[in-house]
Amino acid sequence: MPTDVFSRVILAVAAVLGAAGVAAAAGATHTGDQPLLGPLALIALTHAPALIALAAYAPPFRLMRSAMVVIAFGAVLFSADLAMRHFTGVSLFPYAAPIGGTTLIVGWLILAVSAVVGRQS
Numbered sequence: 001m002p003t004d005v006f007s008r009v010i011l012a013v014a015a016v017l018g019a020a021g022v023a024a025a026a027g028a029t030h031t032g033d034q035p036l037l038g039p040l041a042l043i044a045l046t047h048a049p050a051l052i053a054l055a056a057y058a059p060p061f062r063l064m065r066s067a068m069v070v071i072a073f074g075a076v077l078f079s080a081d082l083a084m085r086h087f088t089g090v091s092l093f094p095y096a097a098p099i100g101g102t103t104l105i106v107g108w109l110i111l112a113v114s115a116v117v118g119r120q121s
Helices: 005-031 034-057 062-088 096-117
Strands: none
Touching: 005 034, 005 062, 034 062, 034 096, 062 096
């Protein structure tokens, strides 16, 4: 179990993403409203366990921690925008979901680089 504050915050974000993902999957299944809730569930439920694994296992490389923050931010932004559009019909801000998705891609690439060149912080 992570004991440092950083890992615990990442774990908390992952837990919220997991809960949101399950709720979105249930909503998509029971209401048939797949266009926004399906992708929300997919992003939340794939990134939550990845963040949990990273928080629990990853060595404390600065670059790896940066990747975790970027991945968490991207997943939250993407998911929040889809949820906002589902419930209100309005986006958080223009291009929020694509920015969140691009942020996720960048976060995963930072993680790849950190795995190759990471140093202890």
